[in-house]
Amino acid sequence: MKPAVLAACTLMLNQLPAVAQTDAPGPAALVDALNGTFGKHAGKRASHAKGFCARGDFIPAAKAAQFAHSPFFAQSKVDALLRFSIGGGNPGVSDKSRSVRGLSMRLTGGGETYDLLLISEPVFFAATPASFVSFLEARVSDPITKKPDPAKIAAHNARYPDGKNQPALLAAHAAPASYASTPYFSTNAFVFENASGARQHARIVAEPAAGTHYLTDEEEQTMSDTFLEQELAQRLAAKPVEFTFYAQLPAPGDALNDSSQHWQGTDRVTLGTLRVTSLAGADACDGIVFMPVTLPAAVTPSDDPILRARAPAYAISLGRRSQ
Template identity: 40%
Template sequence: MTIKSLAVLFVAATMPHLVAAEQLPTQPQHANAQDLIEVFEKSGGKHPGIRKGHAKGVCAVGEFVGSEQAALYTNSLLFSGATIPAVMRFSMAGQNPIVPDSSRSPRGLGVKFSLPNGGVHHIAMLSTPMFGANSPESFLGLMRAGAPDEQGKRDPARVAAYRAAYPDTQPQADWLMNNPIPRSYKDVHYYGVHTFFFKNEAGVEVPARYSLEARDGYHGLDETDLDALGNDFLAARLQDELATAPAYFDYYITLAEEGDNLLDPSQTWPEERERVLLGTLKVTTSGGEACTPINFDPNIISAGVRSSDDAVLKIRSPAYAISFARRLTGK
């Protein structure tokens, strides 16, 4: 019997009134993009014409300028120092387009940069420094454990049992419980969670993870104010904030060192890793439909940056493509 199996049995033994042994969730042996889209729809319901993940969000526009030291790490046109137009989407995690803005869940940010040569470069991030699982299979199993049954009821005990059996799914949940709910989309640090390789003009390539960090810092909500805020305050708050002044996010890469896991997005690297500022994103206005026709696939990137073999990162392209196609066709 595996350690994971023992962990699940322990949960069942200590909470027999919550999880029956025959109902213990298991991790699938294989996951594909279609599986993920189907479980998204089962979990959040079918919403024609809506993104299957990060269904609720708001568009914004701005610009990006690379830093002077960026050329030491990459020759991507994104970091050339030119002013690069940016279209972005701030969002709530999940498949529900009416999820409350006060939910204790990740926020998302996808950005499309339009490069001087006519090309594009995308980034996609979460407000947690890690992803919710270490593989597509583990993530699919977690989503299935949390999905409602035929009567529309969810079973939190199944999720707890699954997390006990597959501890790679626990760090993100712990982070969300131990950090305040963000007060605004602009008061959040966003993380790429996956490893990418950055190559400079001399051909030197380094593995790193990127992040966009709010220049004004991370600010959480006073939870006593949640009832007064209601379910839909983030989009209006961002619009009001940008009407007063632009929001700035600094683009950092964190450099890997020997021994760091390059393929597991559920693991964070030690805090003492070297960080380098590669540029700044300026967000000027929000609202409108500029991001609606964009598929924020993080694997759409420019020369000078390449994706790692992280299986979660790789499956995002076909999953995003299915979601994009269904959204455009109203499915």
């Protein structure tokens, strides 16, 4: 590993919040599970391996600073570095695959940095690191059939029912017709603090100005396996692509620390507008690790075990792909 990358990984790991010692799989086991299912691909992320970079800006809502008392939310506009991606660790996956789409971003302003990592379904596929590893191991392709063994998936679902929620949502609709016409969700909850010190759990939701659209049956048959980047470029040639960001508040009984569960809460606070203005070269973000615990002063991680495990796993993944 290059000395500069090693130093960056060490710094990231040292800055991560402490995680209680348990019998749960460690961060390296999460990366191993991804590599075991999707293979190792030199220079690529272990998860969301296929993607491209973009640039834009984020305009905080007028009252966002009342919900999250931070210099970041008091800015009139902040810079945004973005990466759109497809879930999984296969860099050659089809853009028509029925898997999640990702929107990761680094927002910088007011002397603060805010990394947001969102996916196109409101729930994650695992509630805990143990469920995460089991979910992926159950989907390793059989060497003869070249497909996952349904019996292993059924056994996983029996042991970890949380593993059924996201696949059910993905099976209910075709792939997104555009990165610009799908909503995105944090799935993990975060804790927001206002000027009075009151703290509130919330999840992040990004709604597309273009509305939500999935591929038609005909488009699934005729569209290229690499249509998404060109489709977004064509949109951006006409005007910026916009999303409105909200803090979704939980209803009574919503799980604050389980990202595999759908929230029923309908109350939400407008946080701002993301404008995607242009695509960017691969070198703009491919060397960056978007860290879900890089947060402005008024936002802290919840106790979600998946959220706590993700950041150190990303640091390990960076080190491996830089070797």
